[in-house]
Amino acid sequence: MTSTQRGPRERMVFSAAQLIRRQGVTGTGIRDVVEHAAAPRGSVQHYFPGGKDQLVHEAVDWAGAYAGSRVQRYLDRAADPTPSGLFAALVKQWSDEFRADGYGAGCPLVATVADRVADDATRERVVSAFATWRRPVADALAGMGVPRRRAPALATLMISTLEGAIVLARAERSVTPLTTVVRELGPLLDAAVARRR
Amino acid sequence: MTSTQRGPRERMVFSAAQLIRRQGVTGTGIRDVVEHAAAPRGSVQHYFPGGKDQLVHEAVDWAGAYAGSRVQRYLDRAADPTPSGLFAALVKQWSDEFRADGYGAGCPLVATVADRVADDATRERVVSAFATWRRPVADALAGMGVPRRRAPALATLMISTLEGAIVLARAERSVTPLTTVVRELGPLLDAAVARRR
Numbered sequence: 419m420t421s422t423q424r425g426p427r428e429r430m431v432f433s434a435a436q437l438i439r440r441q442g443v444t445g446t447g448i449r450d451v452v453e454h455a456a457a458p459r460g461s462v463q464h465y466f467p468g469g470k471d472q473l474v475h476e477a478v479d480w481a482g483a484y485a486g487s488r489v490q491r492y493l494d495r496a497a498d499p500t501p502s503g504l505f506a507a508l509v510k511q512w513s514d515e516f517r518a519d520g521y522g523a524g525c526p527l528v529a530t531v532a533d534r535v536a537d538d539a540t541r542e543r544v545v546s547a548f549a550t551w552r553r554p555v556a557d558a559l560a561g562m563g564v565p566r567r568r569a570p571a572l573a574t575l576m577i578s579t580l581e582g583a584i585v586l587a588r589a590e591r592s593v594t595p596l597t598t599v600v601r602e603l604g605p606l607l608d609a610a611v612a613r614r615r
Numbered sequence: 616m617t618s619t620q621r622g623p624r625e626r627m628v629f630s631a632a633q634l635i636r637r638q639g640v641t642g643t644g645i646r647d648v649v650e651h652a653a654a655p656r657g658s659v660q661h662y663f664p665g666g667k668d669q670l671v672h673e674a675v676d677w678a679g680a681y682a683g684s685r686v687q688r689y690l691d692r693a694a695d696p697t698p699s700g701l702f703a704a705l706v707k708q709w710s711d712e713f714r715a716d717g718y719g720a721g722c723p724l725v726a727t728v729a730d731r732v733a734d735d736a737t738r739e740r741v742v743s744a745f746a747t748w749r750r751p752v753a754d755a756l757a758g759m760g761v762p763r764r765r766a767p768a769l770a771t772l773m774i775s776t777l778e779g780a781i782v783l784a785r786a787e788r789s790v791t792p793l794t795t796v797v798r799e800l801g802p803l804l805d806a807a808v809a810r811r812r
Contacts, residue, residue, distance in 0.1 A: 441641070444641040444642040521732065527786075531782050531785050532639050532725060532726040532729035532782075536637065545786050548783060548787075571799055574780070575799045578775075578777075578779030578792060578796050579779055582774065582778035582779035582780075583771075583775040583779075585724075585779075586745060586774070586775055588732050589724075589732065589738060591738075598768045598771045599772050599775050602772045603772060603803075605803075606799075
């Protein structure tokens with residue numbers, strides 16, 4: 419997640435996402451983004467003719483794609499993938515970040531819903547981002563033996579629980595809500611695997 | 616939740632909570648609150664000498680107390696209270712509101728974390744509000760036969776899952792994420808009741 423090798427356009431999208439994670443969409447100004455990204459003045463108009471809205475939309479897209487990519491990362495690394503292992507891996511990314519960097523930054527999708535859900539164009543990008551995340555989760559669950567028809571529902575449960583626990587963890591400045599939901603939800607997730615052995 | 620019988624002070628706290636639910640803390644100005652509450656000009660200084668911060672803090676307190684009170688309401692009404700029934704009742708309050716009033720307003724605690732978690736005084740009020748909600752949930756679960764040591768963890772799971780599903784529901788303008796988590800989580804919650812019959 420270093421930004422040194424990105425071009426200014428990509429850096430601005432990344433910076434917008436990082437600022438939204440900390441202070442919401444309303445609290446994130448275009449000037450803050452330019453400064454955070456160390457981008458040249460004038461680059462907003464050049465790269466984002468749609469202004470702040472376009473920047474926010476692309477930050478939301480980025481967040482969905484990033485979250486979705488973490489699922490494949492787990493599958494690539496796990497010797498014996500399980501639903502509880504996948505959930506623990508998605509949660510661990512957050513507890514690792516909280517422990518390393520503090521609790522200042524949450525999920526940009528939650529932040530965008532919190533103050534921009536009335537804006538339909540933005541809302542639709544958030545829906546699409548959540549779908550981009552949920553689809554690989556459901557596919558992974560199905561690949562582990564969860565019945566195809568139930569996998570999307572469990573993916574919704576996993577993402578809902580993770581998002582809520584992130585909010586609690588940030589408020590409490592503690593990873594305890596995250597470790598708690600992993601411990602409590604894991605057995606339910608694994609029990610959804612159809613017995614086939 | 617009508618505001619006609621409240622005094623101006625109480626109406627302003629309620630209005631602040633309602634506006635924060637829709638547009639976040641950053642997007643909620645004191646003037647908006649005064650207007651929404653139909654309060655006399657000058658009443659902010661009179662009732663809230665601490666200004667916007669005080670108003671936000673009291674809105675957060677109100678939200679925690681309100682959420683906590685819903686637990687007792689379920690216990691008072693349920694003929695045979697169960698963990699899944701409690702969870703379904705807490706979720707139903709949201710799906711009913713979404714169906715009746717649309718998806719514009721979310722949880723004020725989530726909104727406050729999203730753009731104000733860096734403010735320690737506000738953050739501590741949010742922690743306290745979540746505790747005010749979680750405590751009666753855990754007590755209710757223990758009263759239904761969930762082991763005392765596990766009840767707080769299940770309360771954290773329930774609140775996390777509900778909060779995340781509210782975010783998904785608002786984004787999708789659909790109660791489906793809420794009905795999904797009730798269906799998927801209910802059996803796990805009921806299975807936590809120690810067998811005693």
